[in-house]
Amino acid sequence: QSALNQPASQSGSPGQSITISCTGTSSDVGSYNLVSWYQHHPGKAPKFIIYGDTERPSGVSDRFSGSKSGNTASLTISGLQAEDEADYYCCSYTRSGTYVFGTGTKVTVL
Amino acid sequence: EVQLVQSGAEVKKPGESLRISCKGSGYTFTIYWITWVRQMPGKGLEWMGRIDPSDSYTNYSPSFEGHVTISVDKSISTAYLQWSSLKASDTAMYYCARQDNGMDVWGQGTTVTVSS
Numbered sequence: 001q002s003a004l005n006q007p008a009s010q011s012g013s014p015g016q017s018i019t020i021s022c023t024g025t026s027s028d029v030g031s032y033n034l035v036s037w038y039q040h041h042p043g044k045a046p047k048f049i050i051y052g053d054t055e056r057p058s059g060v061s062d063r064f065s066g067s068k069s070g071n072t073a074s075l076t077i078s079g080l081q082a083e084d085e086a087d088y089y090c091c092s093y094t095r096s097g098t099y100v101f102g103t104g105t106k107v108t109v110l
Numbered sequence: 111e112v113q114l115v116q117s118g119a120e121v122k123k124p125g126e127s128l129r130i131s132c133k134g135s136g137y138t139f140t141i142y143w144i145t146w147v148r149q150m151p152g153k154g155l156e157w158m159g160r161i162d163p164s165d166s167y168t169n170y171s172p173s174f175e176g177h178v179t180i181s182v183d184k185s186i187s188t189a190y191l192q193w194s195s196l197k198a199s200d201t202a203m204y205y206c207a208r209q210d211n212g213m214d215v216w217g218q219g220t221t222v223t224v225s226s
Contacts, residue, residue, distance in 0.1 A: 048213055
């Protein structure tokens, strides 16, 4: 199965909002409400920030929000902060009973 | 505190075997699947496979099936990822994660270096 497609990079100034897309197929993203998102600072373990397409785990900033339309999920980071500079990955359950990650997006805070 | 603690960094030669571990604590280990994730140098995260600690049922990504084996010893709350014959291309960081609605708790990662 192929990785979900994400833009390689995205940038924004502090305080701005950015949206990262995650495009899959009807066999993964479009089939279930099971897209999750992860923030990954190099050298650290990934951090779980969205599950079930739109749900935010306890303790995660409400500046992070998820949405989905058809085969494309999205992560929006509002009020961009320097600490948000990281790599972001989507992940979806698939009809094969496995999971697949996105290609990853490097977010730069200008 | 809920945590997953992974075994330390490994340096191996091509053809050697290896097993790395992931020990859970602070929760009922058999309730949640354990997933393994690979990150090759300079590359993205890849979902390798997962195991249900309650019955050792596994499923693997097609990209990894037959190349690695995931196992568990629930008596010591530990999951394993193993290779029978390493290749240089297995050089990577490997993470374990607890699979609930998403991968909500992660280990600190184990670096595996395979070099002659």
